[in-house]
Amino acid sequence: MIIKNVTVIDGTGSAPRPGMDVTIADGCFTDIRPTAAETAAAPGGHADDQVIDGRGHYLALGLWESHTHLTGHAMALPEAERVPHVRQQLADYLKAGITSVCDLGGSAAYGRMVREAGQPGTAARLFYAGPCFTGPKGWPLQVHGDRTMALETGSAEDARRAVQNLVGQVDFVKCIFDGKDGQRLPPAALEVIVAEAHTAGKKVLAHVATGTDVRDAVHAGVDAIEHAFVPQDPADLSEAEQAAALMAEAGTLFCPTVVTWEQLGHSGDRAHLDRLVADGIITAEEAAEVAARPSYGKPFPHHPADESRIRFEYAMRTLPLFHDAGVKLVAGSDIALVMPTPASALLRELQLFAQAGLPGLEIIAAATGRAAEKVGKHDAVGTVTVGAAADAVLLDADPLKDISHLIDPQHHRAIISAGRLAQR
The missing domain is CATH 3.20.20.140 (Metal-dependent hydrolases)
Structure with missing residues (x-):
């Protein structure tokens, strides 16, 4: 799974990082890097990985x-x-x-x-x-x-x-x-x-x-x-x-x-x-x-x-x-x-x-x-960093502007648990 061009909020308290490609494989985050123009698999990924467009979205732990x-x-x-x-x-x-x-x-x-x-x-x-x-x-x-x-x-x-x-x-x-x-x-x-x-x-x-x-x-x-x-x-x-x-x-x-x-x-x-x-x-x-x-x-x-x-x-x-x-x-x-x-x-x-x-x-x-x-x-388990377990929530609005964007399920575009898209 690759989430492209997303803003990453990694759970460490660091400032958000916009424009990132996040690769997930074998239940973990395997690569996090600035967005590439093409949709080819990032290192650690595969050409047939599911690609999710993260433009305008926020990936939080x-x-x-x-x-x-x-x-x-x-x-x-x-x-x-x-x-x-x-x-x-x-x-x-x-x-x-x-x-x-x-x-x-x-x-x-x-x-x-x-x-x-x-x-x-x-x-x-x-x-x-x-x-x-x-x-x-x-x-x-x-x-x-x-x-x-x-x-x-x-x-x-x-x-x-x-x-x-x-x-x-x-x-x-x-x-x-x-x-x-x-x-x-x-x-x-x-x-x-x-x-x-x-x-x-x-x-x-x-x-x-x-x-x-x-x-x-x-x-x-x-x-x-x-x-x-x-x-x-x-x-x-x-x-x-x-x-x-x-x-x-x-x-x-x-x-x-x-x-x-x-x-x-x-x-x-x-x-x-x-x-x-x-x-x-x-x-x-x-x-x-x-x-x-x-x-x-x-x-x-x-x-x-x-x-x-x-x-x-x-x-x-x-x-x-x-x-x-x-x-x-x-x-x-x-x-x-x-x-x-x-x-x-x-x-x-x-x-x-x-x-x-x-x-x-x-x-x-x-x-x-x-x-x-x-x-x-x-x-x-506790961060969106390479090697950590891939548990995350993909949001359609900035949770730093309004905490409701984090806690209201209407803003949850996807929930990822152990590297898998969870059923909602």
Whole structure:
């Protein structure tokens, strides 16, 4: 496959490159060079390759959902339905232009089964953490109680044994480092998990609740912070400034999951659904379906609505601050509580990034190359560069001028997964 005369947005945060010919073979990008006048095959291609005219179009890396929970939620289904259910969700992600999905807490065995059940190019790629580390009786065991989803860890030695057993089964490691209720994973255990995972070449992500959690997790050496934190004083931006300076200096990535706090803070609020309709994320029919769900408007365990609204509003105010400080932001949605599909939640996250004032190139990097970097897959999957896996979206309008050109399927001329044109 050759895409001719297209503008390449490579996912690294670099400026777009117009007038490029992109050759794809054997599931990878094999050549990217300035457009030639003739349509002969570029080096690495063949004379009978499919040629796509990319004039006036933009080739961006396929989007990444860098924080969700597919296998964990599937455990509530009958056993025979679990793998097909997750595979269907991954296929739905791909139809939305999301070519890679990171599962941040669930069964490692089911993650492996889901991955082995699919054919390349038919669904989004799955990367998974398996069970997350948590403190004694910590979140999420307080609510779910499912031992396939979490590893209860009370000491550094417990952590060492558990992480050594886990790292060979998963793509990266997730830790619940939530300081609420006095049941946080011990800092010494987190340090051991980070050291052992890094020795095995695996990244470590830390779920946090407070600014103190952020500080301690960064000092422990984690690779990414998951979730915007609860500020001590919502009117005071200095706590965010301090966190941003610390994370920028350490090179710690930040996945704020702003859409999580928007949903949890506004569940039951029909005006919020109306805003989603007005913003083009859901339709009026989908809003009615969401409002009819038995769970709609009910309190969510561990995250009160008023606290979630504070997290949402503080995150929206401080995202530009983190960006200006040099913190690498990453896009992830976590939940789809008031969304018709999980994919919708990620698209809303990108929209919220834009509403917070982040520039388009930053948003695209956060939803592509940065997400791959977060889980240690940047070289293999995370860029439109020679040798990387060919996952991409061909757009008919410039996503840097308007983020809707990236998230609205009407602007998707083609979706490419593992070097193949995906069925839409």
